[in-house]
Amino acid sequence: GDSVTQMEGPVTLSEEAFLTINCTYTATGYPSLFWYVQYPGEGLQLLLKATKADDKGSNKGFEATYRKETTSFHLEKGSVQVSDSAVYFCALRKRSNYQLIWGAGTKLIIKP
Amino acid sequence: EAGVAQSPRYKIIEKRQSVAFWCNPISGHATLYWYQQILGQGPKLLIQFQNNGVVDDSQLPKDRFSAERLKGVDSTLKIQPAKLEDSAVYLCASSENRDTEAFFGQGTRLTVV
Numbered sequence: 629g630d631s632v633t634q635m636e637g638p639v640t641l642s643e644e645a646f647l648t649i650n651c652t653y654t655a656t657g658y659p660s661l662f663w664y665v666q667y668p669g670e671g672l673q674l675l676l677k678a679t680k681a682d683d684k685g686s687n688k689g690f691e692a693t694y695r696k697e698t699t700s701f702h703l704e705k706g707s708v709q710v711s712d713s714a715v716y717f718c719a720l721r722k723r724s725n726y727q728l729i730w731g732a733g734t735k736l737i738i739k740p
Numbered sequence: 741e742a743g744v745a746q747s748p749r750y751k752i753i754e755k756r757q758s759v760a761f762w763c764n765p766i767s768g769h770a771t772l773y774w775y776q777q778i779l780g781q782g783p784k785l786l787i788q789f790q791n792n793g794v795v796d797d798s799q800l801p802k803d804r805f806s807a808e809r810l811k812g813v814d815s816t817l818k819i820q821p822a823k824l825e826d827s828a829v830y831l832c833a834s835s836e837n838r839d840t841e842a843f844f845g846q847g848t849r850l851t852v853v
Contacts, residue, residue, distance in 0.1 A: 632782070671831070671846045671847060672833075691755055717783075726838040727796065728842070731782050732782050
């Protein structure tokens with residue numbers, strides 16, 4: 629069945645470091661891909677999305693490119709801040725029934 | 741714009757007791773979802789409503805879980821009787837339609853002891 633695999637956390641970085649959180653997927657067809665973020669004590673929020681191959685989603689300095697050839701959607705940011713500390717979830721949405729399939733989440737800790 | 745409201749935020753019950761969660765979606769959103777999120781895992785869809793009809797409840801343990809969305813607005817999720825493995829965060833989300841962005845509430849953290 630369809631699935632999403634994320635790198636395990638926690639990922640601990642210093643402020644201003646470069647961030648990559650890996651996400652790969654298995655799916656039939658061509659799903660849409662998403663990154664959601666969950667800040668402490670808050671609900672899940674959509675961070676960015678891409679709906680077809682080679683699309684790049686971006687928001688708040690974060691970017692991810694839909695790579696069909698490697699079935700990946702890695703999240704990147706050039707310079708992280710303490711306020712980026714959160715749990716990040718990669719997800720795909722099946723075109724057949726619009727169901728969201730989620731990764732396990734990656735906790736990001738940014739130290740000043 | 742008001743977001744998705746859920747209550748209570750926290751609940752502790754003993755096994756075999758019953759519990760109910762409430763969700764008020766964003767006004768005008770036709771699609772409503774209930775997810776179960778166990779610690780260290782991604783959310784798992786329990787049930788999806790389109791207006792007041794069930795679209796997908798294939799992963800809902802129907803022997804103990806039930807959900808309803810009367811009048812196509814608010815929704816309640818019930819567990820009866822609860823088991824230890826039901827300890828999780830229960831998330832409600834809504835979207836304008838099935839293929840649009842889902843907005844999530846803060847969740848209800850359930851602990852079964």
